[in-house]
Amino acid sequence: MRNTYLLLICFGFVLIGPFVLPPTTAAEMLIFGIIAVSTNIMVGYTGLLSFGQASFFGIGAYACGLMLKAGVPLLLAIPAGTGLALLIAGMVGYFCVKRTGLYFICLTFAFNQMFYFIAYVWTGVTGGEDGLPGIPRPDLISDPVSFYVFIAVLFFICLLAMLRIIHSPLGLAFRLIRENPSRAAAVGYNVRLFKWFSFIIASAFTGLAGTVYAMLYSIVPIDQIHWLKSGDFIFMLLFGGTGNFFGPLIGAVGYIWLSDTFAVIWARWPLLMGIVFLIVVLHLRGGVVELIGRAYRFAIRERAEATA
Amino acid sequence: MTPILTCKGVSKNFGGVPAVSNVDLEVHGGHIHSIIGPNGAGKSTFFNLISGEVPLTSGSVYFKGQEITNFLPHQLPHLGISRCFQQTNVFPKLTVYENVWAAMFARGNKGPLDFLRKAAQFPGINQKSEDIIEEVGLSHKMSARAETLSHGQSRMLEVAITLAGLPTLMLLDEPTQGLAPEATHEMTQLIRRLAGRYTVLLIEHKMHLIMEISDIISVLNLGKIIAEGKPHEIQKNALVQDAYLGRLR
């Protein structure tokens, strides 16, 4: 099966990751990989463009960060943080899926900014503008390499879970909704309910990624819950390619690599990211996956002409 | 015997414009019951009122004795009502097989856990999907994406999706719309084969088709039923002729 090959390729990259890159950067790529793939469940597979996924990333991060600072064991903090993100996604999602298209986007965006402001104002809990610092890592994973291994394992668990969801009847229902929501209803799917499921599942995995992100740099900066971050998530999807399960992973790697590279070149690196985003939106909407496809077809054509 | 479908006084006003007025209709089990009428008579709107796409202004609809007035579209397949659409309304990027499979899976009470099982764990659905695809003659296109089908094949897929709902009652809205004579003939034979096993409420324009396969014909004009009866009765009905020729009484 093609998916098995791609999974193996993934595994390969994950294995060599910490040798080619600093382990912390590689871990960050994996974390954002989870976010990208899970957001794609909503955006690419169900057709729900959300500009508010940073809400749940931030909620997971803050929740887990606070619990770890309070001494809660990691194996409790992660599910608890994810659970909180899931719960809140359930509530937010309930209201958002009542509307479609534009209004849905506006609602997710507005909710995102609401959570940002709660984080900004609730300084006693979140640290406000300065973020939540001093998040401890359990001794077992305190050094970069063992942390990376931990993240890698988590990454594969999440990836396999999401792969399973996509290839199940649930995933099919999501695609039905993207393709033709009124017909999906006409054949018996409660479209709003399934949109809600998609919202919750995507947000829960994003929240999970948030919980472990809290330990990455031992701080949760407030801009992780800002709507610009939600835009970054969508950038990852677009850059990698939304039509494909694994495409967003390329997007995550690309996003981290580009932002790190640009940050060294110019303090105004978001400008460069914006330009890349612009180019992708205008000329390469299928993302890197489309680029690979085009290159592949070009190579085949060249070879066919050469042998003709 | 109780009719499968009963409509009492079904009406729909679009902001003062009556699209459907006080329609009483009974459809009996196993019949092919056709609805005909000139363009704009309100036939598709009538279907939309039954299938929940459009809310009724007044009146009620009963299915097997149970009231289903204003039920939401997604509730009806689970009761046994399936419909096809006049404009081809399939899932473009999904394969023919997935189109049919998804419709069949939706049917019936599936627990939440079923939604996460692998497709291979539903051999019944897999087999029946293939059977339906074969019945409509699309076996050779099983893995093709729906958007790659020709118009005639799309109409067949449209009907296949409707069949996949394993319905008791099928609402077919112009299944032969835009089809060439040969394809029309195939579709007609298909519908004829369905009679008895299913109850069919059919909207069509092609008179020879209607006359050939219908058990009962109801004639709709300007939102009202103006005649109802067996095909040969309708053929002779002067009101019907007037309606089609544009002469209003």
Next chain:
Amino acid sequence: MWLGFQTRRHYCELSMTLLIISQILNGLATGMLYALLAVGLTLILGVLNIPNFAHGALYAFGAYFTFMIASFTESFYLAILIAPFLVVLIGFLIESQGVRRLYAAHHDYQLLFLFAVALILQELIIVFWGPVGFSLLPPDDLAGAVDLGIIIYPKYRIALLIFSALVILALFFFINKTDLGAILRAGIENREMVTVLGIDINRVFLLTFGLGAYLAGLAGGLATPILGLTPSMGLDILPICFVVVVVAGLGSIPGAIIAGILVGLSQSITTIWWPEATNVVIYVMMGLTIILRPQGLFGSR
């Protein structure tokens, strides 16, 4: 000096009344700015069917252009006259080079394009004008305060109130009484119909986007003496614009005006008793709207 208890309480009550009145006026002033922004956003949302994520950036550019021209020409009035049109030029550029090109793709991509533009414009502000903000004083004849009888209130804010109200009235007149305005309203209701009527829809889009950009730029310029200029002002104002539009209901221009004023008032009145909640209150309003009346106060979609 020891004042009698009754006198002191009376004095406090008087101060409270004065505070409330001045805060109401403040709220109306910012509310007017929000209204201008929200109307622009609603127009673009209604006619082009895209949420303009670059709206905040256009507002910021309006402010910075105003600052630049005012500093150069020493005339605030000239700046307010010219700056919004510079923003319109940016708006035209955005619409013709990006939004229009992506029309065939899907309006999601137009949205993402605008997001990318917002990022770029945001950074360009820092590139051109630096990371530190500025302040701009109101023009001399509008500086200082005026005695309104009950209270003494800054002249500029009164002028802002009056001027914004005039602009909104002019806008109202334009949209409801002119042919062009009718085309815009038709475009919001039914885009296909407009094309069928033989009107070049691309021109309508360009015009609408330009008008939205003008209103955003004007709001930005008018806001400078009150709110100052910071590079993040565009990013900060955008969520408020969206909240106003959500509360108003998509597609309603009168709703945008009223909702804008409401939001401005809520913020300023909340400041009296609970200053930290000034921004949270707008999200409370949004939340209440979504729960109690999801189509917005004036929305129909």
